[in-house]
Amino acid sequence: MKLQPLFAFCLLAISSFAQPVIEPGKGISDLKIGSSPDEVIWTLGFKGIKLTKEGVPEVLNIQAKMLAIDYDYVFNYQNIMALPISTVYFKDNKVVMIVVSSYPEYNEVLCLGINTREGLAFWDDEQALKKVYGKKPETYTRDFDFYYYLELGISVSIEDKEIRTMTIFKSQS
């Protein structure tokens, strides 16, 4: 996505507000790895659509397989809400993985103001990823190009050279 002047203006305007921060291996804002379903619903305000592992479409399985993260069910969100969360994965009723997505139109502006704790932003490129985390990530390609750091607990998907999703999971060091 090319940042148009208007978008740049928005970014400046948004920067004056307290923004959610993605903490690799931990969570985003009050939504944490290890949270219960009730805590997730309370934090987001919504439960979305609950899908069991058997009913999850393959596209939601890609990263779980890639990262070897087992889960029982997910909350899948197609809601307007304060955080741009698309899917939350649960194992034994605890959050094990959180996908933050800039893809839906209603999430796009929210993601403009979100960085990781180390400063990685949505729409950054692969070079920025390596610069921020200081080393080459593992990669996997299926539908999208995924770049991940198992030891940090973060994965990103890149399309057209821009980061469009960030996934948080427990670090696997």
Add this chain to the structure above:
Amino acid sequence: MIALLEKYFRGSFLIILSLIFTISCTSDKKKEGSASSEYEEASEQSLREQVEKVLYEIPPPSEIPYIIQGTGADFNPNIVNTIDKYESYTISQHKAAFNLGVYATDIGYLSSYGKTQEALNYMDVCMKISESIGIQDAIDLEVLSRFEKNLGDPDSLANIIDESIEKSDTYLQQNERNNIAALIIGGTFVEGLYVSSQIIDTYPKDMLADDQRMTILSPMIRLLAKQKEPLEDMISLLKSVEDKGDWIEATINSLEELHENYEAFDPEAKIKEGKGNEVLNDEVLHRLTKQIASIRENVVY
């Protein structure tokens, strides 16, 4: 006095809304010789009816500001959406229309505290957003001018409102811009819920005992509870919109979850059971407040 206030506060909202409809309708009148299919016409008719129902047959949440007077709550500048963000909304037509509705309700809130200049500033932003939606050419400048001149005169304002509503009603029968109308109404609705729930949530807790706070806030809580049916109508209205796209679908999903929670929100029952003091600490109320704030935050971000 209350009736006067009601007209005044409701008016500042309705005048904007009816202006917007006037604008939207005049800018896109039916094309002569249009060969719309029967299905399309039926669909358009259905949407038009939904718009009219929500607009005219249910109590608008924008009535809420005058009830604020009864609570004695101080003006809270953090409740209204700031106007410096309006340019960011023009990126998306959906977002622009929705926030036009948000600002319209905010004008009602500002007016209820006599913030005349601020209300005019918000009016100006509404005009700019209207331009971004491409409906600026048909702005009824005369009505706008009269609105500005009479902002401090409730009686004159009420007459202008009545006239504008009549005009917009006529235009609604002719227009093809009901999708935009539905989104504007959606914005007013969400902001109305937000204002009322925030008044309850942010009312000072250390000044009065729970039972006294409940006495003061009960009209607001009742009004919030009464929005269940309007919420159903709002969902139906948005479902009637053609070519919804992700944004409206996601809005519907969130409003439907809000409605699920509304099913469990029954402050009247608690009061009848003699548990009125529990209402303010009701988990369902807190969750409603949280959901409304979450939806609204996305809308105005």
